[in-house]
Amino acid sequence: MTDPSPPGPGDNGQPPSNPLDQTPIEAYQPPPDPTFTQPTFTQPTFTQPTFTQPTFTQPAFTPPGYPPPPYQPPNQAYAAPAYQYAPGDPYGYPQYQTPYRPMEGLAIASMVVSLVGVVTMCLYGFGGLVGVVGAILGHVARRRIQRTGANGGGMALTGIIVGWIAAAIGTLIGIGLVLAIISDVGNSNVN
Numbered sequence: 001m002t003d004p005s006p007p008g009p010g011d012n013g014q015p016p017s018n019p020l021d022q023t024p025i026e027a028y029q030p031p032p033d034p035t036f037t038q039p040t041f042t043q044p045t046f047t048q049p050t051f052t053q054p055t056f057t058q059p060a061f062t063p064p065g066y067p068p069p070p071y072q073p074p075n076q077a078y079a080a081p082a083y084q085y086a087p088g089d090p091y092g093y094p095q096y097q098t099p100y101r102p103m104e105g106l107a108i109a110s111m112v113v114s115l116v117g118v119v120t121m122c123l124y125g126f127g128g129l130v131g132v133v134g135a136i137l138g139h140v141a142r143r144r145i146q147r148t149g150a151n152g153g154g155m156a157l158t159g160i161i162v163g164w165i166a167a168a169i170g171t172l173i174g175i176g177l178v179l180a181i182i183s184d185v186g187n188s189n190v191n
Helices: 105-122 126-148 153-190
Strands: none
Touching (some): 126 153
8 A cells, every 4th residue: 555645855764854853862962051050069078076075173072060161252361250258258358278177086085985974874973083084185175176276176065065964963973872871871870
């Protein structure tokens, strides 16, 4: 079968071609645009982060049981604290007290001897003589305490009081014994 249409121009047995399409599609390049710039790719630069070590300030050490030191404002001179007088002194004079005052030995002896005198009262009033010795030791101890400032004033006073009470009771017991002996001797002569 033959084609009834007459052969036209460019009919050489190939499909008709488009006059605008002279090059294949793969090779087509658009005309350059004068305002268009090709983007450039720049490699990003990596910067290593820097680490700074934090600085810590150590707070001042305060021992347990003590209050923290008082706040001292900066740029001010230190003011010395006012002198504190001892409490209880009506005239405001400072009271100087030695940190250690020894105990007066005679004050202890006075109190012990006077108490022994009370215990030995049952031996026919013999405790009265021991009480006198305790009272005398107490008086000597009080004079020494006033002179030296030693401790033991209360013990010396206790020795004096208990010693004289024991001496008085011992004297009464002794007088009672003498009267009992006299009355017994008088009653025995009558027979």
